[in-house]
Amino acid sequence: MSFKSQFLAASVAVFMATTAFAEGVEVHDAYARSASSMATTGAAFMVIHNHGGPDDRLIGTASDVAARVELHTHREDENGVMRMIHVEEGLELPADGEIIMERGGHHVMFMGLNAPFTQGEVIDLTLIFETAGEVVVQVPVDLERQPGEGAHSGHGQSHGTQQD
Secondary structure, three states, X not given: OOXXXXXXXXXXXXXXXXXXXXOOEEEEEEEEEOOOOOOOEEEEEEEEEEOOOOOEXXXXXXXXXXXXXXXXXXXXXXXXXXXXXXXXOOEEEOOOOEEEEOXXXXXXXXXXXXXXXXXXXXXXXXXXXXXXXXXXXXXXXXXXXXXXXXXXXXXXXXXXXXXX
């Protein structure tokens, strides 16, 4: 595939992943990545807004790209070490609030990838909400994005209304 074709495919993927809607829920700036081409795990990051919908809760995720897909976050243990943990209770999405999924914080975790993530490919991810139901998001793989790049750069873990 030529550079021009790769660029066009990546541009279309970014445009398609810019926003997904369902009952007041909007997903922006979604992207997925893995640490290397040999990684068996990956993660997806995004900003989920609740515009005009009632209080809701993101309770699950699904995708056919991995054996398991879970909501994760990082928490500091009693020794001061940050540990990644499964958030079984889900993540609150208050009315007119947001969930910020970013590196070092909340994210979607893909475990047991069926195939390595490839730059520019698009994966389907289903977000499952208590009230809004299922929201399918097309998420571009961006293996080159650095922390802090993107529409939600500058959001810190304590910013906004993300809760767990």
